[in-house]
Amino acid sequence: MDTGSKMEERRTNKRKKSKNGSAKLDGDSTVMDKDSAKATVLQKEVGLLSGVCLIVGTMIGSGIFISPKAVLLNTGDVGPCLLIWAACGVLTILGALCYAELGTMIPKSGGEYSYLLEAFGSPVAYLYSWTTVMVVKPSAFAIITLSFAEYASAPFYPECSPPMVVTKCLAAAAIVFIVTINCFSVKLASYVQNIFTGAKLIIMVIIVGAGIVLLAQGNTKNLSNAFDSQSLSAGGIGLAFYNGLWAYDGWSQLNFITEELKNPYRNLPLAILIAIPLVSVCYVMVNIAYFTVMTPTELLSSPAVAVTFGNKVLHPMSWIVPLFVVFSTFGSANGSCFTAGRLAYVSGREGHMVKILSFISLRRLTPAPALMLNGFLAMLYIIPADINTLINYFSFAQWVFNGLTLSSLIVMRFTRKELKRPVKVPIIIAFLMVLISCYLVLAPIIDNPEVEYLYSSLFIFSGLLLYYPFVHLKVKWARNLMRPITVHLQLLMEVVPPDKCEL
Template sequence: MGEASLKKRKGEDNKKEDGQSIQSHEPQTMSLQKEVGLISGICMIVGTIIGSGIFVSPKSVLANVGAVGPCLTMWAACGILATLGALCFAELGTMITKSGGEYPYLMEAFGPIPAFLFSWTSLLVTKPSSFAIICLSFAEYTLAPFYPGCDPPQVAIKCLAAAAIGKTENFKDSYKDSSVSFGSIGLAFYNGLWAYDGWNQLNYITEELKNPYRNLPLSIIIGIPLVTVCYVLINISYFTVMTSTELLQSRAVAVTFGNRVLYPASWIVPLFVAFSTIGSANGTCFTAGRLVYVAGREGHMLKLLSYISVKRLTPAPAIIFYGIIAIIYIIPGDIETLINYCSFAIWIFYGLTVLGLIVMRFTRKDLNRPVKIPTIIPVAVTLASILLILAPVISAPELAYLYCVLFIGSGLIVYVLFVYFKFNWPQKISKPITMHLQMLLEVAPAEEVTE
């Protein structure tokens, strides 16, 4: 959850050495501070999106479509879909100015059950697996320079020539030998959109945005097209110095690219990839922790997860819990498998959230909408979500997709027991555990502030 900022109560009098009071401060309520401006918002979006995806997904996208032309088209299409989805979230974020991303929007549109299922799935599947993918990518690229034998060495002259001239042979007949099908397009979109994942991250910290009605949509409009242009150009750079076969055979695409273009200083590439991934991991941890915090605050997760460090003013329990779950995903972690099944679950809730925007156009006409996008945009994103969910299931059905749906459904059991019927652990067990954890982590509940 990152930098959850709170104001501490300060009611102590400042006194001189002789004991006389010279000044007293009025108590200040504990509340989230609005410290994220436009530049910070753009940096949050761009920094969180550009992480591991662009260094991991190119191989998978190319493998699913089979040729350079469809591959570049797919990257541009993913950018367009991410932009349209983010515009939907811009309307939602300025209409419902609460932190937590999809959580408050689903709560407002459909009630507590879909919101709980989202928090249940995000807390235990999508957010920690996303964090695990980024960390696995960081480890892979950080270790790549120390294992040069994994990639065949390139002749320095050839590398420098490629950098100076720029090869265009790889773009000839760029649609030849493509293998496009309904299922392959869906999986290609999964991997491409994974590289764009993060387009909705600013909605997780809406309560900390300065002037969210202006800065949220502006950050989206500026940030995501910027990333789209970068991604298309990066893929063009890859194909300029590598054939499709070479790119598919590369264990670390960016490292191979660096070896070809920057041979004497190729170590710079994995270094900057490591910086990029660790920065994205930081942003992901920031926003995911906010979701855990909000869910705990609403009573959909353990109350302790909504407590905040009295020293660092961050939701430490939520971040620690989130990190523990992510480590579990790293142990058996296979990046491509995690991306496919994580994306499947993510787009179920993306589609449901955008559908909620359409529903609230009719059910919540009273809500103020500082940003209102054309109805065709949320309709298109909802339809695209349905296609993305169905494409891999229909073309290449696997039990893992069924397990994912069953896990989401299992959240209903948890909801009925612990939220609806409010089943609590015996006080003799839960109370001392909460008390000791609160003392160990030095955390306390945030004070609710009514505007």
């Protein structure tokens, strides 16, 4: 064959590839040419600033505007309340340092899931992914969007609380909008996170600044005799920690996207060390600011603590507070959605969830199916709309697995000595955090046993009923049933499996 014929053949083959598309379906898998395969990987597009903004933006959400009431209710007085907030900050920093070691030792996305899989094997990791993907992450998403909806709709109902149907519909609209942003572009989701993190830091500065001015003017009456109450109990302290730590939730979010983080060995621990102390100081100062203008009784009776503070202090400019709280909760919801999709994506990639969850949008390079599942489940969880109940049982399940994850750090110090550890914390910190996790799980149950804790535990272990036949045995009829469903969803959403290259 002459040179001209060879060139013509290459042009013909190229036109055929272009016509047929970059990927072709083959059963429940996708066969791609080399160039296309390179494209179907989550990209390293999150730098240090975006990492800090993700942690700060996810932590500062609805919690600091909701949890002060619950923490005060369970502690009974101002002094223990402020101590709980400070203690939550210390616990968060210690826990985050342990997670920094785990994240730099096992640089995979998925957060706790990847560490539990490495330390304890497939069954424990599956139970975590089952509980977190199906309940913990979407319920957190639902809680935050409900808070967003309550603050966003409040100005339209100045004389009464917004109707529940309005709040739920607005929360559902926020879920759809946020999921759409995250499915469209990783960079766009990061930009949104950065912008709204800046907005929430502004409202923190306004509240803290006003509190400092009021303290300087001598408004310290509510802070005197702060330890008069004798109503503390072990269970009450546990529930106070639940609600306080709910406000701090988000400190481990960067571990869920390690594969998308630029230079994770440097940026992961550095982002943690910048973000979490910043948030801890802000939270304590914000609570002190609240008590400069509100008595404990006034704070407990307030439907929206931050808004009440704004009405008492900012007067004609009081509209600033609910506006920035809306920005804050929206940014937190965006961060929650961003990381939740990565957990479902990684567990699907490991075979612990249906395969379609591990697929990536061919055009957008985002884990679209995983993000959509999280949004769909969150829509279901906004139906009950009981935020305090959701927080308590969310925290129970979360701290069960936090304790196991911190235990994995101890276990792998002995079983995986060969792993590189760019960050290495004193093992006594890990032991301390495991003991605290056990307390946070057991104290509320012992002090006030409720059947809902049993339901939560049964739900966690019910995952084994699915794990044994579908993951361990890999029954053929289930795979045959899922194959046509996967193919049709793949065509509908234009998604393909991720590249199989080494991380």
